[in-house]
Amino acid sequence: MRKELVIATSNKGKIKEFKTLFAGMYEVKSLLDYPEVPEIIEDGDTFKANAAKKAETLAAYLNQNVLADDSGLSIDALNGEPGVFSARYAGTHKSDADNMAKVLSKLAEVPEENRIARFTCMMAIAEPGKETLFFEGQVEGIIATEARGTNGFGYDPIFLVPAYGQTMAELTSELKNKISHRADAIRQVKNYLLGG
Numbered sequence: 001m002r003k004e005l006v007i008a009t010s011n012k013g014k015i016k017e018f019k020t021l022f023a024g025m026y027e028v029k030s031l032l033d034y035p036e037v038p039e040i041i042e043d044g045d046t047f048k049a050n051a052a053k054k055a056e057t058l059a060a061y062l063n064q065n066v067l068a069d070d071s072g073l074s075i076d077a078l079n080g081e082p083g084v085f086s087a088r089y090a091g092t093h094k095s096d097a098d099n100m101a102k103v104l105s106k107l108a109e110v111p112e113e114n115r116i117a118r119f120t121c122m123m124a125i126a127e128p129g130k131e132t133l134f135f136e137g138q139v140e141g142i143i144a145t146e147a148r149g150t151n152g153f154g155y156d157p158i159f160l161v162p163a164y165g166q167t168m169a170e171l172t173s174e175l176k177n178k179i180s181h182r183a184d185a186i187r188q189v190k191n192y193l194l195g196g
């Protein structure tokens with residue numbers, strides 16, 4: 001049987017991408033497979049701190065290796081917001097649509113040349129008793145003036161990828177999985193796991 005890889009996430013959009021990105025290599029398990037695990041509070045100031053906390057908490061709980069992904073959107077004109085608050089920018093129980101609406105309203109007066117943003121994906125691999133390892137992926141884009149496309153998740157509909165003239169949510173999942181911040185980080189994780 002194929003080896004399993006546990007990822008400390010309950011985000012269905014991420015889980016789908018991880019399953020594709022690790023296809024043929026690992027059987028991906030997520031927090032959805034471990035409903036008894038207590039909630040992990042993401043109270044860090046950085047993607048790295050939150051990724052470490054998610055990976056280390058679950059690794060200690062399961063006593064096995066765990067990968068975590070802390071990611072988000074950083075917009076230059078908003079001094080890096082929403083950043084670590086990406087999942088709850090419009091409030092704790094708000095939707096992706098609410099988060100995007102908040103970004104679009106904050107940027108309403110900002111011209112295209114100043115709408116530069118990037119997605120960051122910080123991955124942590126925690127192994128019980130060892131130091132946690134980190135791998136960071138990024139992709140740069142422009143915040144659109146309206147949401148377009150239905151693929152992907154999160155802020156994808158407002159994240160324009162200049163090389164394709166389309167939002168991340170208009171790209172096919174195959175293409176997103178080649179160019180995204182998550183794909184970038186996973187390439188590095190794979191190099192490490194296969195090389196080490």
Ligand SMILES: O=P(O)(O)OP(=O)(O)OP(=O)(O)OC[C@H]1O[C@@H](n2cnc3c(O)ncnc32)[C@H](O)[C@@H]1O
Pocket residue numbers: 008009010011014042069070071072073086087096119152153154155156180182
């Ligand atoms: O913590 P887990 O359980 O992994 O799930 P989460 O949704 O809370 O994930 P994060 O804490 O990493 O918050 C990241 C948020 O950034 C956004 N995001 C991350 N990756 C994205 C992607 O590939 N495309 C669009 N938005 C993304 C999305 O809104 C996420 O909810």
Ligand SMILES: [Mg+2]
Pocket residue numbers: 042087
């Ligand atoms: Mg989270």
